[in-house]
Amino acid sequence: YGDVDSATRLFSSTANKSNYIYTAMFKGLISNNMAEKAFDLLDEMEIKPDSFTLAILFKACAELANDRALKIGRKLLDEMPENYRNDNITSTSAINMLMKFGDIQSAERIFRSNKKKDIITYNAIIKGYVGNEMFERALDLFEQIHLNFDSVTYTVVFNACAGLTNDRAMKIGKELLEEMPENYRNNVVVLNSAMHMLMKLGDIQSAEQILRAHVK
Template structure:
């Protein structure tokens, strides 16, 4: 079963489990639950749970597998119930709970559970805690994250993934100086480490520092670093940065142009430079355009006062039957504000799903109608 699961043949693994159900043990049950989790087969996993003996259910490894399964199936209550009945909670069980809360967009529960931990924790628990703190970024998260960082055992600081997570939360908290201290004292920097610093600089409106760090990076850059540096260039757009952005693009391995996320960042950069033709050429060469790709172009047209092209491209998005994300509507509303024709504004507004409009969308609509009238 393990070989089949390792090779992603989950159905075949479950078929073997069914044939050997009568002689199944904790290991085979754990493997079967893992296969169900990978397949998102909720009913099969529940059936496995129901077949477990009372003795098997008390096995901490099986309990952890059940927690992971139910979290993946978004059944938080059942995962909570299993965790609460564990007599000997392990660090792996806490890790499964933390991961589940984060993946189900409940980072505040990670902080609540972290405060109740009474066993010795490992680096993974701290990494997950930092991830939850970075998602929340409220006063409680900042305090919890700082306290945990200040109390880290020296041995934990050898874990590069933990260092990267620490840099990320410090940047999210706006503590750039402390993030720089952590970065400078790190000996084995990886591309993820450089990416965390560069993204942190961009987030904190220090894009010039992101560009400086990109140029100092001794490692071979990947798609993530290129995407960050293009976003940094787009946010500055002065003459020096325009030349640098073009140089970086010219020297970048062209195989990276198959990465849609990266190409979106490149389009955004060239649109910010006013290089509409280059952006259009990049856009036309993308085979599988996403809503975000169209969004980058529509926003670029809006910022360059190519307002008619915004509307034409929006019609193309609809023909492709893509899900129209909020950023596209925000760009269109901005374009309508500049066009100033009431009928066009009303036509666009009628197509916005207003069941749960965000505060950004509401403000954009208010500003548009104020300008029109």
Template sequence: KTKEALDLVKKISKQIPKSFYSNPYLLTSLLDALMKCGDVAHAESLFYSSKQKVLPMYGAMMKGYVDNNLLEKAIDLFNKIENPNDVNVTILFNACAQLKTKEALDLVKKISKQIPKSFYSNPYLLTSLLDVLMKCGDVAHAESLFYSSKQKVLPMYGAMMKGYVDNNLPEKTIDLFNEIENPNDVNMIILFNACAQLKTKEALDLVKKISKQIPKSFYSNPYLLTSLLDALMKC
């Protein structure tokens, strides 16, 4: 993601045979590189001049817009896709999660009703959907979706826990944490954040208890250590 990298990408893209541009995988990686290096205009020019647009190209552009904080553009581009795949939908949800507006929430609800049921077996899509619902303040909808899901993965627990913290429901965060068999370091961090919000003796006792139980390897995570220190101080 450096200027040197961008210059190299531009140089090589001018030198390669035109026939290479008919390879959608090459085009997708080129769009991705341009977006990651911040050259949105060049990526747009290339994308819109391409006659054969495939879904990964839309995905690269949408993700690029999100990464470059051009969320409305990500949504506008999504609306041009005839049959979006689960990756496109996931990126849309991520864009809406950053916007946190009523309009974004309405769009999420609309799209979540339209997508094929098979998409719901994708834990990444589900996690991003839970995340956007929570960030837009629709806790009830997120809970309904989470508890109706048969295959719960740790990132889904994380999205729910973080959502509870963000919506000032730290007790629910703790209750959900207690349902996880083998929490990861991210789950621990969110738990500590919830306890830091509570600032009670019970929260402090829980922090101390959990901090003794977690694998030693977790302590090499500076974010976990920071959240643990924060919880201890706030309690």
């Protein structure tokens, strides 16, 4: 844990606080599990939050996910400038928050309005679908991706297949696993989700093969 009291004193003594200063303070409070204090500070904020500040605040709302967080998150989103919707860090953070709130439609609207989607944006909404047990929709979107996958893509899609456990899930999951580049085969998080998927699909032998190959 950081020295929050010292940081707060330094923050209070700073005149003409910029978004950079606010973002640093919000980040410090949130990383010390003090999201409520971050919201108190937001209430006192006299300048409009920029895209980085919003991304941090959306993250806090998602982590807290209580009535106050829900209200603040929606208000920030309503007031967010239109051009921030193409900022992948901000829009991804907003999608994560909305999915955590169970507000699928609003998350999808943010996703659709982003004209510069990257793989992280896709991962966020697929992860949100999985978290809300909308596995078919997660796979529908996965099949529309024309970008290079990263470790998170493999993890969330394996999780979607594990949740669905039908013929489609088996086909997509096993094909994805076969085509997965070698460098992801040493990633513990990816391998755990792959083994979990295979076990759920009833393919114990393949799950054990992955485990043996990793332990060698």
